[in-house]
Amino acid sequence: MGRETPKQQQQQQQQVSYTVEQLVAVNPYNPDILPDLENYVNEQVSSQTYSLDANLCLLRLYQFEPERMSTQIVARILVKALMAMPAPDFSLCLFLIPERVQMEEQFKTLIVLSHYLETGRFRQFWDEAAKSRHIVEAVPGFEQAIQTYAIHVLSLTYQKIPRPVLAEAINIEGLSLDKFLEHQAANSGWILEKGHGRGQLIILPRNEFNHPELKKSAADSVPLEHITRIFPILG
């Protein structure tokens, strides 16, 4: 039996995920798909993909048959949900997990981490995450996802941000931070202003949230789809 090439493996993986998504869409209330959904969680972790619908489907099945629940899988789902912030996926998952399970140590930690992120306490978040490496390092892409979220919230808030504030939020300092900033300046439209070290200011890209004048007057725009509804009437 020959070894599959990576490309073949990837194609097979794509086939599997397609089938799982189909299952969730067409036959979600079916206890037999539980193992497929669990495998899919592991696949999301290893291939750095994400599917909220499939994970909610699994959490529901765990709700229907608590004896079959795997806390390890649930923990992975929650870490993935955390990585989806600012979407409220983490809360959506918690709504489906029984209280006594949420009292377990690893879940209490995850809830604390979520709390820090929800309330902009990035320094406390990174401190706590460092203490819980075993939980967060199990999921590749975690650090980058949280950094993306941090930058998202900062971009809603700041036109200009002092370097130390940014550094604390994304947990990068010194030379690494210099490199990071150069990369963002080259690719994402960041502008690095005067000063070195702590005095440096970073200008974030303009959007409608930190530059209100950019807000489109979406007030009275009516989507074309709605107008097509009255075409038969207009004749």
Next chain:
Amino acid sequence: MATNYDYEEAPANYDETHRQDLGYDPNFVPDSVKSFVGHLYRHIREKNVYEIHQMYEISFQTLSDRLFKDTPWPSVDAVAHYVDNDQVFCLLYREMWFRHLYARLSPTLKQRIDSWDNYCSLFQVVLHRVVNMQLPNQWLWDMVDEFVYQFQSFCQYRAKMKNKSEQEIALLRQYDQAWNVYGVLNYLQAFVEKSNIMQILEQEKEGLEQFTATDGYDYSGGSNVLKVLGYFSMVGLLRVHCLLGDYQTGLKCLLPIDISQQGVYTSVIGSHITTIYHYGFANLMLRRYVEAIREFNKILLYIYKTKQFHQKSPQYEQILKKNEQMYALLAICLSLCPQVKLVEETVNSQLREKYGEKMARMQRYDDEAFAIYDELFSYACPKFITPSAPSFEEPLVNYNQDAYRLQLKLFLYEVKQQQLLSGVRTFLKVYSTISLGKLANYMEVDEPTLRTILLTYKHKTHAVDSDGKIISNADVDFYIDDMIHVVESKPVKRYGDYFLRQVVKLEGVINDMDRIKLE
């Protein structure tokens, strides 16, 4: 914890013998009932929807009030004789029989199981046989609504294990398929699929199908039953998912129905209210407060204008109850997201009257505030359920409140996270620019803490909508360069939508008038 969550049903302490003491003879069929079933049977065979509706809505109620105030209707075996022993009619009659029982009396476990069996039989017929009936939307809605209600009731009943008799436990073990969550969900799903309702609604948008325009009725000689049950099952699925705490999937199930328009869901007031109540609640839990406020506002205004027409209807009490609950939810939404300009004048004045004082206290975010959030949430929330079967081995406990407690706890947790936002809002309303240092001073926190508070404000007021886009919920907003600059947002009046609705409405009126044949 508020105790007004306790389920309204009285414990089912009595059994068959007790009921017979009340002088109930299941085999006695009064003349008026013979007449009732005879006529109803004939109207169904003749597909006379108007007459069916009159009998279903009015006659059934009148007879129930007069003859069956606190006893069940005659058994189906006794009336079968007067309707040619027609299988389908008997299933429909039994469905009404059980519904009456649940409403006026307390079902025993055996009766709950029998009702489940009846639904299975009835649904199998509709799903797998060609059913040549046209039934009123009210009746079809009531079937789905009652099905979900009995499921919810069963889960609540089953979770109270403490005082169960040996006999009850034996029955529960034996009939573990009855009201099984998989069964309930799969029936609703089966209706949606077999009826092809999603494709029908899609094709209707392109003018290739007629469904909404005929209120779901089939004017080409066919049956409306499967299609309309499929349609209402989407609302049923939304409701079940809310009971389970899965708001995301619930909303997904409702997606094919466009709630910005009239539709079959508005043809029955019970369906209209249930849809919007659960839609609003799900959006509240998803932190999409503006969306929830908009929909609650619309439905509350609608109820205000139309409730007088439903005073005699059997649904009147339910309408009033849901009305009050939605005011409570609206009060919660507006306390978390003070966009009062989204609320119509009439609704606002009603809201002030009912919850004005409580809203003021909620926005203070002290201990008292949390107690009020708790109280309103507990009053207005759905009756959450634990869907899994109990373990019969452990010491028998009551766990019927577990699901509710979890949802409440997580909700209050979210409220707590938003605690400091109220303070920020007050200052932002007063200043157009202010330095971080000064604001930190006024709020009595250090600058790093202020920064986290401001980030929280931004994060909490900018929700992620169903398409993954960021939308701002903020009534007052800001941005920071060297200072904090405050931005006042203007209220959005949607004239476009209003005109579209009126155009469609007028067309509907003209069509109705055209249909009237003058003699």
